[in-house]
Amino acid sequence: MENAVTEELADTGYVQLSLADLSGRVQQPLASLPTRTPKQLPLTELDPEAFEWLIAEIVSRQDNRGVQFYGRKGQKQHGLDIVAREPDQRRSLYQVKRYQQLTAPRIKEAVEDYAGSPRPQGHTEPSRLFNPYRFVVVTSAELDSDTTYVDTVADLQDAYVGDLEIEFWGAEAVGRKLRDATSLVTAVFGKVWAEAWCGGASLPNDADAPRPLGLVSGPVAVLGLQSLEDNAKASEKDPARAARLYGELADALAQGNFPGHAAHVRARQAHMAVAAGDADAAFDLLFELQLNEILRGQTSVRSGSLEGLASKAAQPRVAKWTVLECVADWYEQGSQLPQTVPALRRLTAAADPHAGLLCCLVLEQALVDELYDGPASSLVVEPEDAPSALLSELRELAQSTDSRDVFIRARLACAVADASLALDSMPADVESVYSPLVSAAGAGRYQQARGLIISRAARAFALRGAPDRAAELWNQSVLASSEDGWFGDARFALRATRQLANDQGGLVLGLDAITRALPNRKQLLAGTFNPALTAYEAAHRDKLPDAFGDTRRYLWESRLQGAWQEELMAMELLGDVLAAGEHPALAVESYLRSGAAQKAVQVAKEMQEPVDVSGWLRSPVRRCVAAAVQVAQAQEALITDANADPLVSSLLNVAEGLWQSPAVLPHPELDAVKAIGEFAHRLPDSAVDSVLSLLEPAMAKKRATTGKPPSSLSTCSTSSRNGETTSRGRLPP
Template sequence: MQLYGVRGQSQYGLDVVGTAPDGSRHGIQGKRYRTFTKLDLTKAVNKFISKRGNIPFPIARLVVAAGCLAERTEITHELYRLQDLHTDVQIELWHQRTISDKLRNRRDIVVELFSEAVADAFCLPAPLHVVAAPSPDRVTLADALLYGPAEITGAAQHLAGADNLSSTNPLSAVAELEQAAKLLAEGGFTAHATVVLDRRAVLLTQADEHDKAARLQDSAFWSALEDGRHDDAETHARNLKKNANTAVSKAFSDIAAAAINIVRHPLGALPPQLEQLRTDSTELSFAQLLILAAEDAAIDPSNTWRQDNLAALITQANLIEGSPSDGAVLACKLRLEVASLTGDWIGLLGKARKHQVPRDQAMLIYARNAMYHAERGESEQAEASWADAMTQACLNGQNGAAAEYVAARTFIRVRFRGPIAQNNDHQLVRSLRAQSPASTSAERFEEKAMRALLDDKPHVAVPLLRALHRAAYSAGAWVQLDRARRLLANVYGSAGESLLAVKLHVLGAQSKKAASVAKEDPNTYLDVREFLSSPAYWVAGTAYRVLAAEADLIPDNDVGFVTDSALSVLDDAAANKLQDGIYDSSAWRNAITALAALAKRLPDEHALRILEHSRPWVPREPGRHRRTDDDHVRLCAGIAFAHPVHRADAIDQLLGLLEANDSAVSRKTEHAMADLVQQHPEMVRERLARMTADGNPYAARLLLLITGQPTEEQLIAAAAAGERLRKPPTSTAHSLGIGTGAAGQALLARVLPSDERRELARHQLAHAAFPFEPGENRSEYYDAARILAHDLDDVDDLFDNAMLHAHNSTPSRGDLLNNLGNHPLGMFRMTGFTVDTRAHALWLAALLARTDEQKQEVRALGYLLIGSTENADWYIAHAFQALDLADADHDLAFLASQPHWALRSLAALIWTRSADAPANIGSLLTNDADPRVRCTFAEGASSSDNPAAPNLREILLTDPCHSVRQGARR
């Protein structure tokens, strides 16, 4: 919208012209009259119509605007006549009332032309329709998008001048480029300014100023690395190498090449010594290389590069302390690395507290000091230093950094005090981050890395994640550092770098993931003993969790060290000297888990010490559970089996846990004691009898294992169990029950007469066929029938019924109900329940097979069911084992090549019992990837008549797994 013409010019009946959003042209003819008549309207329109041919653009809409009222009927009639006469143009009449109505909703115009007071009285009480004038920088940016930054900022003429001078006077061209870069930077286009400055190096090279060109390329190289532009950094490194014509330029090139090797290598390629790269002309660049290497070495806690180069770090910091430019900043970073290694923070903290360094350096000193204490479990010192870092960050206007330090302080509080320690810190973090919208280099690294992982490019993601780790470590941002460790550990784990993955998980207190990585490779010992002495409980605790997961792989010479360290944790806890947490990474809980996993390998004196610690865990109030119950049972069972001198004490504690008569710990104890009871009946008989008399069903079932002729009390208990086994299932469409207890009742009822047991077994199969019984319950009924009928004669009807169940793949209604709401994205999910129970029924059928035809029928169906579910092969292996293994010799090669370890273990049994089994299959099983298969083979090879067995046994005696070596020694 603009005025059309100036005073004295012909305006062709228009005062104002403008362009509508649709591109059409509109015109306004203003009439400042006291009165406005029909004739005035006619003259105004005719003037425009007669002159519009002189206007070089079409006018689609004509508005006649009168400053007075124009509401008389003749004026309205004339307006309609003119509109009908000139249909090619839209004619409108605005007068005082219509203009006022339009202005009532445009308070901004009224305020501009009149005043706030007039607007208050005149305008409607509605939200302002204000289009605020943009700030100058936004106008510049918008224009730059249309015309280019160089044109808007005035840099274009300098760039053109540089082009004209580049061939004749390159040094003058450099000056023009510097002026252009200055204008671009002042206009906010720093990226464009950087590109312009990069051109200077080319011109300086043309002018034979190789050293100056190298310094420019070196500066651009480190700027690109810090910003995460690794490709740009490599370009600068190549340019440095291409133009390395002098000693100085070659020194810069060598430093850049070393830095690129560090940055690009997925595991960090750190040369042992870097001193040969240092020259007097490259002090600052060499300092940056040392800082990069030190920060990269910090990723792997076992890397000793920083310790090996401590003297170089100190020397370089001293050399550049007083250097201009970035010398003081780089010296501070070098001294931070030295302090992190030596623990000597007095000098740095003194400078920060006395305000002898700028705020940004003081902030770094406090933050790194806080992280140093946090990594050592020193909560109070860490919180205090992070509070100082927060203060410095806020005073320096770095609210994003302050948010990171608040988050880190919360993180350490939660580690020691639990989630309640968060208070309102998360709200403070959000507020600070809202005041710092600009992203940091660490956030950019993380974003690029996540994008690479999303695109399934781990080789691209790892260097970026290492850069994220370096940035977070350098800034003392502990939460970001923890995130970088977890991301790196996940990628390293999936790439087969198990040891580094486990170490990063240990530092990040990811105990479950660390143990999972250790279990994924059951033949590689991941040595994390160095972390057991960490003062941070979560590091030591996670290390114990890893060692528990790989207990079978710990070398014999290391067992004593691990168990002694774990016992020292228990000693500290007993003396109230242990600093520990409540999470999965608890040092105390995981030390017990490690001792339980190593129970059969404990030195005798260590077995005695742990039994002394565990004795107070036995007595308990009814219904009370302890977090140590599972490990306590495993620990005592292992000691009872492996340490005869301490067997009585261990069994005494197990019986104490059994005496609790609690469904959780007592059931676990019953399962763990079954073999012990049968091996040492006189040590347990009297106490089991007393518990049985007190109504303890767990003791009653164990007592039956060592009872020849059942007592009257046992017969009464068996009859009662039989009655419970006869009761029909209670699951319906409205109420689904999980768990039947049928197997436990069958153990009590197995002393009943044969006919009664046969009848009870029929009941179990009938119960399994109920429509609303889920697979979890069916499997228990099959187990109960197996316990009751496995040794009976005349069971053809039971066999036929079991085979019907083994053939039936249709899920019951109970299975379908169990799967309701099991969408992987749902908030409510039920997992871990058995649905397909055909293999369970097949095992029962195998135990009931009495004729060759029946056994062949079981074997044929078993081969069809292999791989039908995740756990089906385990039951199929037990079914085949219940048949005559001699008949399976011809299936040896097939079973030895199956994916599931249970079937390969069955092949190992078949091989060791056959004198004619091929040696190549034996060799294959000896080198099986699963130690359970090798252990089965080792136990059988000791007594095998196969001529190849002795040589294969010798191989197994050097196996990395203790259980395999132990089996081969028998």
């Protein structure tokens, strides 16, 4: 339609406009204030340009298949023609005329000036401009209140029947169309008029949100930057000048909250800098672009140009590129400390402004890789690639750096605290490293990152056997995150308390009702996409490389947010991906970490080698212990006699307190008794008395009922003491 209309407009004096052009016509504050129930909106008080924009917005929001806007060359305001293509492909023409007052002759004149005289069927006259089937005159004056005007419009409709459909929108019709357009009324007339006319003003715009029109019409036009962009393009024969102009354009786009468009222009600026011979400036621009991509949550980045510039650069740029490349590859490769730590050492010594942020990113990735949990604890990094000397130096480098960004300072502090703990650390160790941070967060030192710090402390306590302290801190995080507007983080903290309670045999009621009251799902560490959704989608489609990277991002976000339930879900999903990729041992390990007992057992049963679960049998996390016990039971046939004795001893330790433990899942004590039954035919003599002592309450109950102990238990006891082995003797439940 646009090309056909453009041809029609040749030599007519019309010029095509965009909605972005019209949106720049800002209305000055109105003098009048509404009554409690205003009769009409003050359309006649609007500036002509503002009224034209208002009608353009109304027509654009109707059900149509495209809208074009046309004004007169050289005239600031001579009415506005709007051509809309209807769903049936016919055209409607709207002419905007800001009349202060209507008269019957003026109504006739408005129609006849465009349409001329009515045309009979079969006429041979040329088509009218824009060739519409419907002609709508829109005015700011009242029409419906005067029967003379209404009758005049009706007479015109009768006169043009079969030729052209005629409509007239007066102030009343425009007002009706705006009754539910709260945001538009707020933008044009102000909050007070929106409350009076629509029943409430639109919510205030997020300070970080772009102008909505820029999302569909292009931010350059919406922000009035077209001439700057044209000048930059025209200057490309002078690369240095073009680079400067593209930099100004990128700055303006960034300030207008269009970071993606700004990044595109920055890349062009870097290209011009290279052409001008300023490789260092180009490197710095591209480095910032790639770093921002990583911070936005991208699991892969394009770095060809940056790599080429890095090969020619000097320190510290080479070190920065080394770290950035390893950080970007982490989702697929894991931590690469032999490369990153020496590079961070150089950056820290040079007091590079990015040193603190890069130390934070590398240390956080090492934490998610479980490199500080203990020897050989990582699923993705071999022990020889993460020696203790490098781990200690990385922690010390992070502790020695700083950042102007308060959020990065908070993340650095939490990362250093976590890196000071092993998985088998005691609650007192957690208290010593996190207590100062929690106190500082409560005092406001970390501003709106306080909820993050408190959640990280809660997670550290939960994993090290202090559930009461963890629950207390997660509740504090709910309050802090809610007060600071991070309701997504508050939701995660609430879900963590429920997970914690469930694992301890407790019950949290009403959580769904509470979370539905949260007004948003904003998260401090959230990227620009939901990694959980993309990870599940990739796993469902068997796109294992994508699923692995996205799941690692999901794990990264949940782990570093202190979102314990989400972390367990991410770790379980990682187990699914590893199992699908035929890495059963790693899959079982992931399932053990998440407490996904059934999945762990399912994979373990198909393995030819036993999984070492001894460490998880000592875990203070009940779900992990239960999963480990069930895997040991499932792999009984694979466990040698030499390893069976210490394993049974560990199972007996788990089973202690059986009669005092909560009778709900997870129930590692009961699972341990069942597992011991699987090993009954080869119980060591040293274990029999412990088994009998463990089952004494059941034996006493049996004696009280029948007068004799359970026969199978007697047989098991006698067989073990005589050194005999039964085919598959089991202890009684």
